Amino acid sequence: MxxxxxxxxxxxxxxxxxxxxxxxxxxxSNGWVGSEWRTxxxxxxxxxxxxxxxxxxxxxxxxxxxxxxxxxxxxxVRNFINQGVDAIIINPNSPTAFDPIFAQAxxxxxxxxxxxxxxxxxxxxxxxxxxxxxxxxxxxWLAKTLDGKGSIVTINGVAGHPANQMRVEGYxxxxxxxxxxxxxxxxxxxxxxxxxxxxxQTLLATYPDVNGIWVQDGMAAGAWRAIMSAGKTKDxxxxxxxxxxxxxxxxxxxxTSGASVNPPGVMASALNVAVHRLMGKEFKDDVxxxxxxxxxxxxxxxxxxxxxxxxxxxxxxxxGYWSVTAQVSIDEAAAFFK
Amino acid sequence: xATLLDGRLWLITLTALLxxxxxxxxxxxxxxxPSVLQSNLTTFLPLVLVAIGQTYVVLAGDIDLSVGAVxxxxxxxxVSVIAALGGDSQSVLAGxxxxxxxxxxxxxxxGFFVAVLRFQPIVTTFATSIVFAGLALRILPDAGLPVxxxxxxxxxxxxxxxxxxxxVLAAALVTIAVVGxxxxxTRLRAVGGQRTAAFQTxxxxxxxxxxxxxxxxxxxxxxxxxxxxxTASGDPLMGQTLALSSISAVVLGGTALAxxxxxxxxxxxxxxxxxxxxxxxxFAGLPFEYQTLVQGLIVLAALAxxxxxxxx
Numbered sequence: 219m220x221x222x223x224x225x226x227x228x229x230x231x232x233x234x235x236x237x238x239x240x241x242x243x244x245x246x247s248n249g250w251v252g253s254e255w256r257t258x259x260x261x262x263x264x265x266x267x268x269x270x271x272x273x274x275x276x277x278x279x280x281x282x283x284x285x286x287x288x289x290x291x292x293x294x295v296r297n298f299i300n301q302g303v304d305a306i307i308i309n310p311n312s313p314t315a316f317d318p319i320f321a322q323a324x325x326x327x328x329x330x331x332x333x334x335x336x337x338x339x340x341x342x343x344x345x346x347x348x349x350x351x352x353x354x355x356x357x358x359w360l361a362k363t364l365d366g367k368g369s370i371v372t373i374n375g376v377a378g379h380p381a382n383q384m385r386v387e388g389y390x391x392x393x394x395x396x397x398x399x400x401x402x403x404x405x406x407x408x409x410x411x412x413x414x415x416x417x418x419q420t421l422l423a424t425y426p427d428v429n430g431i432w433v434q435d436g437m438a439a440g441a442w443r444a445i446m447s448a449g450k451t452k453d454x455x456x457x458x459x460x461x462x463x464x465x466x467x468x469x470x471x472x473x474t475s476g477a478s479v480n481p482p483g484v485m486a487s488a489l490n491v492a493v494h495r496l497m498g499k500e501f502k503d504d505v506x507x508x509x510x511x512x513x514x515x516x517x518x519x520x521x522x523x524x525x526x527x528x529x530x531x532x533x534x535x536x537x538g539y540w541s542v543t544a545q546v547s548i549d550e551a552a553a554f555f556k
Numbered sequence: 557x558a559t560l561l562d563g564r565l566w567l568i569t570l571t572a573l574l575x576x577x578x579x580x581x582x583x584x585x586x587x588x589x590p591s592v593l594q595s596n597l598t599t600f601l602p603l604v605l606v607a608i609g610q611t612y613v614v615l616a617g618d619i620d621l622s623v624g625a626v627x628x629x630x631x632x633x634x635v636s637v638i639a640a641l642g643g644d645s646q647s648v649l650a651g652x653x654x655x656x657x658x659x660x661x662x663x664x665x666x667g668f669f670v671a672v673l674r675f676q677p678i679v680t681t682f683a684t685s686i687v688f689a690g691l692a693l694r695i696l697p698d699a700g701l702p703v704x705x706x707x708x709x710x711x712x713x714x715x716x717x718x719x720x721x722x723x724v725l726a727a728a729l730v731t732i733a734v735v736g737x738x739x740x741x742t743r744l745r746a747v748g749g750q751r752t753a754a755f756q757t758x759x760x761x762x763x764x765x766x767x768x769x770x771x772x773x774x775x776x777x778x779x780x781x782x783x784x785x786x787t788a789s790g791d792p793l794m795g796q797t798l799a800l801s802s803i804s805a806v807v808l809g810g811t812a813l814a815x816x817x818x819x820x821x822x823x824x825x826x827x828x829x830x831x832x833x834x835x836x837x838x839f840a841g842l843p844f845e846y847q848t849l850v851q852g853l854i855v856l857a858a859l860a861x862x863x864x865x866x867x868x
Contacts, residue, residue, distance in 0.1 A: 317789065377693060
């Protein structure tokens with residue numbers, strides 16, 4: 219009787235096909251613990267994994283998150299391989315250094331998805347935003363807000379970091395199309411809020427007639443503090459950022475700002491894509507693009523004075539470090555597949 | 557206990573390592589499989605090499621904060637030379653030689669400022685680390701430049717059935733043993749222990765300190781060549797955490813930061829302990845919010861354990 223029951227169960231499982239093997243283990247690797255954005259990224263991915271239960275799929279995640287350099291993060295990947303996970307989702311510390319280890323992962327049948335920063339490996343795919351497009355969006359906003367003319371300065375992240383490089387290329391391309399916009403200086407402040415503030419102070423003192431500032435991410439809050447203490451809130455337009463405490467300030471002080479959103483939900487989006495793939499679906503032929511030809515780009519939301527109120531409403535009740543986010547849902551992710 | 561441990565503080569480190577190996581093997585059933593051991597050794601090897609080199613500097617009573625930047629500079633030099641010469645097997649050899657050459661040069665620069673011009677070692681090597689890192693960014697502004705497949709396949713593979721990483725580790729052990737038997741090593745410890753006395757007995761203190769910095773930079777260069785084998789490409793931001801990790805490994809291995817006491821074998825064990833701590837935390841399945849905190853606490857406990865046992 220028991221055997222018959224089991225056989226019937228097996229037959230049923232075989233019939234339902236895709237639903238047969240519905241438990242996956244996915245390793246999440248994060249190599250930098252310097253901001254709440256990364257924490258939110260992992261928490262959203264963990265929540266997205268749980269949400270698959272509604273579809274009858276069990277997704278277990280194992281997380282490795284610590285401040286490591288490249289070889290430390292390769293160690294993360296090795297641990298995942300040795301543990302035998304089904305897929306690895308990684309926010310990588312280097313675009314190229316993972317080529318050999320990803321090749322080893324693929325040889326063991328493990329799906330590798332990079333998110334937030336693109337990788338050159340042919341054995342991995344990328345699911346995330348186009349960092350160049352991210353910069354172009356806010357650069358275009360700045361150019362438009364300045365009516366295509368004026369003097370600006372830019373404040374960038376870490377020199378030599380691939381995402382920074384792509385962003386610099388992005389805004390340079392946009393401003394090249396506006397010959398009356400003059401870039402007076404391009405500074406680096408290492409994605410650090412305090413350094414962003416100091417750099418802005420120095421730049422404002424050096425170039426008193428500056429009209430606009432293009433500044434990346436969290437450094438924008440620092441830049442705006444410097445602008446406010448210089449009493450130039452009404453004379454200068456600058457890009458902003460997407461943390462709730464900045465949105466509050468933005469609204470309270472009536473700033474003129476605009477911010478491209480790099481949503482912390484990227485890892486959750488990557489996870490949703492990965493699970494579809496693990497269930498045996500095949501990618502559509504034309505979904506991949508990017509510099510390495512392995513990237514699926516997801517939409518980049520934009521916050522400006524027009525939709526600030528909506529975004530503030532969505533952020534209601536969240537802590538100050540919460541970032542405006544977006545995710546490619548399970549159903550939206552299905553659109554990448556045949 | 558105290559007599560047994562006299563000058564053998566690394567025995568405590570060895571005990572800690574064995575405990576961690578036991579815990580890891582319990583948490584991860586396939587830990588003792590050769591392929592898994594090899595993959596772990598590949599992960600730990602760069603820090604092991606840098607920590608060995610750092611020991612010589614610390615023994616002389618100095619410190620080298622520039623090792624991480626040396627790793628980056630050697631890496632970008634090696635991959636750039638290989639790419640410029642076309643990427644055949646001869647250019648790989650030239651790239652390796654250029655990398656080691658750059659390492660020696662970095663060590664000489666550090667040694668010159670610290671031992672000849674008598675600058676403070678901490679500040680000097682902090683400053684040279686910025687210079688070396690800046691040079692690395694100048695040589696290769698962006699991560700990239702893949703190395704020929706023969707390079708990284710050779711590193712991941714082996715010779716006569718012995719994995720390359722094991723051969724590198726064996727070579728490092730032989731070097732430790734050879735250097736340890738030379739008068740140089742005793743003199744170096746004398747320089748670190750009582751510099752004035754060492755000078756008064758006629759030791760050429762300056763030359764010994766420079767030699768220690770060169771050794772440290774050469775080991776960093778070797779670590780960089782291993783990392784290049786592992787990552788198969790250039791990255792100007794490589795190795796940033798290595799300086800402080802290597803100093804932690806040196807101290808964990810029983811070498812006194814004041815100089816004069818300890819040795820590189822302990823640092824090797826210390827580096828393995830640091831690596832194993834990361835592994836155990838992963839396989840213990842801790843929530844990610846606590847991983848960094850617990851790692852810090854275990855390192856602190858390991859350091860405190862060594863100090864408390866040694867004091868008794």
